[in-house]
Amino acid sequence: MRVSPSDGEVFETEYPVVIIGGGACGLTAALTLRDAGLPALVLEQDAAPAGSTALSSGFIPACGTRWQRARDVDDNVEMMAGDIQGKAENLADPAIVDLCCERSGPTLEWLADSHNIPFVLVEGFLYTGQRRARMHAVPERTGAALMARLLGAAETAGVDILCGAEVRELYAEPDGRINGVGYTRPDGGEERVGCRALVLACNGFGGNAEMVHRHIPEIAEAEYFGHAGNRGHAVQWGRALGAEIKHLGAYQGHASVAVPHGILITWAVMREGGIQVNSNGKRFADESRGYSEHAVDVLRQPGGVVWNIYDTRIHELAMEFEDYRQAEATGAVKITEDVAALAGALGVPEATLSETLADVRSLAEDRFGRDLSAATKLMPPYYAVKVGAALFHTQGGLAIDTSAQVLRKEGGRLPNLFAGGGAACGVSGPEVWGYSSGNGLLTAVMLGRVAGESAARLIS
Template sequence: MTAMKPDVAPAPDAFDLTCETLIIGAGAGGLVAALAAHEAGQSVLVIEADPVPQGSTALSAGLIPAAGTKAQAVAGIDDDAVLFAADIQAKADNENEQALVNRLANASGPVIDWLTETFGMPFSVVSNFDYPGHSRRRMHGLPTRSGAELIDRLRATCESAGIDIICERRAHRLFLDGDRVSGVAVTRPDGGVETIGCDKLVLACNGFGGNRDLVHQFMPEIENGVWFGHDGNRGEALLWGKEIGADLQHLNAYQGHGNVAHPHGILITWAVIMEGGVQVNCEGRRFWNETKGYSEAARAVLSQPKGEAYAIFDGRIAEIARQFEDFKQAEAAGAIKVSATLEGLAGELGLPVGPFVETMNAIPVDGPDAFGRTFKSPALKAPYFGVRVTGALFHTQGGLRTGKDARVYRTGGTLFPNLFACGGAACGVSGSGDSGYLSGNGLLSAVVLGKLAGEAPLD
């Protein structure tokens, strides 16, 4: 498909085709928006640049944080939106717009229940370990705990509902008349151009992590990390927003991850750390408080010699991690090493035996360690597991500022009448950097803002 620079232009005299609600991007946010708009009785068209909808959603663990769900009630978990909102703000040092935080927290539970009850998606709560920053167990996932299953289920549900999804069409031009969006132009694989008119446009084309120039401009500290998002995240929403005077916020915010198997490129669940595992560098030494979060772990790991580290855990933790399809894939690929002794594991990983064994034996049974971490899980014991990891950029968290129904704000504080954004195209609730990212923030913004945008009435 020929790449064309995103731009803005007046509407053509006529469009090749029209619809009421047009959605750019068939990730989790776009497909949830499509389901909501279809349920609201609107004619819907989704356009997707890839041959098959996958995007960043397919690369994620597919876990969505939500408070007060029926799944939580079944699991005996007492949670509500007020607690969830407080957790979001605490992780981000209160840098988020409170109205947006409340909007996402309040709607999170109803969205999960809606997907479960209306469309039969079997969400359940991850109930056997805690995610950093969450005061309750509220991460919801499908049986394989994988983003691939989530996107496949959403796509199949849209197809069953008769929602049109046209793939291999990349939007490159936004048509704007005054303050009203009238449609887009898209590029076909053969280089041809089609125009699509709409009454409502939802930008669900994610962020700009795949645009190296924008990453260098806004988050140079992570530009050398592995890009673990989707290459299609080129920043069209950001570039269009700048040109039309949209309010852009927290463009330095992003989600990193410091536990990607290297060089295999497979995500290793942070459960291996939160259940009592640690990270050591190539010298066999620990270097930080690993429980602060997996997003800031990216910078912590990349700052070590060779930009690498080793996640160390045991058989008990490995059994917990096997609920995640990615972990099982890492085992099958030979990324994860195992030994009956610490000395043997050092040999398997190529670590200096003396420093590594000394480091592992120095982990306290109770009370804080030198990094301020308190270990609450059982001490590690044989068999011991380890995997070489590196830091990665997963997706950006800044973007278009949105109002109560995911409608996009202008810089002057008024709203565009028919332009909406969700997921990575919209500003999320991760503050201004990487440390404000609370586990699941990306999919939270995708599904909640997607639902709000889709169900919003036509103007």
């Protein structure tokens, strides 16, 4: 990935704004440009746009929405921003947190009203640190459906999406102004397009093993579940342009991916009172924390695998999630009558497992700091799924201002470069424990919207 001088370069074609990456961030930016009456070109390296967005659960946090009001959920920007900063211990950029929260409700309502993307409120449990039900999803409640709806909207709005276009080169003036980009076609051919503003919507570096080892070594041995094509290009170009790059140690891990099925088992299972035990039949950490930081503890257990244990009530709640239903259909969920059968099915020592379950039933607060009095006691029959840890996406990236414009390391802004989603520094602070559920799509959709608006303003 290179940045080359744009001096004397002649571009075969020209678009006012070019967007690199066709996930939630890139498509939201493109829809915004089309609403402003401007052409929008999305360059996507894959044969069809999907990105991590299509792999995700598709849950987008937003406050003050009409879907919340319809369910009497009283939420606002202060509470949502407070929850995000509470999880990040106030180490996320407050201006970007406030921006994403302020824009969250209006942006989802704009997608619904102007682009026919309907949303529902996800109810029934709260993620760690969230005081209100504020996860929104398209009715199918999957990232694949969210992506399909965004693509349908982009087609209707006349967004130009060029697939099979891997951008490798940016052409810039000495002050960092981008005048065009060069991309490689599947047959190896090289093409270029000129632009007056560029939006980086090409996500983070989860698909770049070298960067993962360097910046987040603690999770490097876990499987990466995001889009393999997200290889840190935004950070690489940003470095070459003198951009400020922040919080590369932050990421979304996950402590509950079914082994060997590779299917996400919703963390609602833990939030509702489930526990995790290792192959010795012992708990090892407080499961009521976020699934992201818990991933590191799961990875440290023997073999890097553990068991989720829960009961019928929790199983029925989990069946509302598409991926859990898939896990169930593929045989990942074991059901056993009592502790002895459970120990046999899991291959763990019965006496230890029995002690672990008895402790969970009798303790109000355990040695890991979990308040067990709040959880409904687990009752037989017991359900169990073997799970491992995963890396979902990285949260560090290019520092931006409240216009989603990329900041320079030395102060000031790069003249016409914008970033959002996983390409920009997120709202999780510097490390894994700061990730609040939904921070990924929050910054993809809201910063995509802001980047689109700012790019439109700049060139108009």
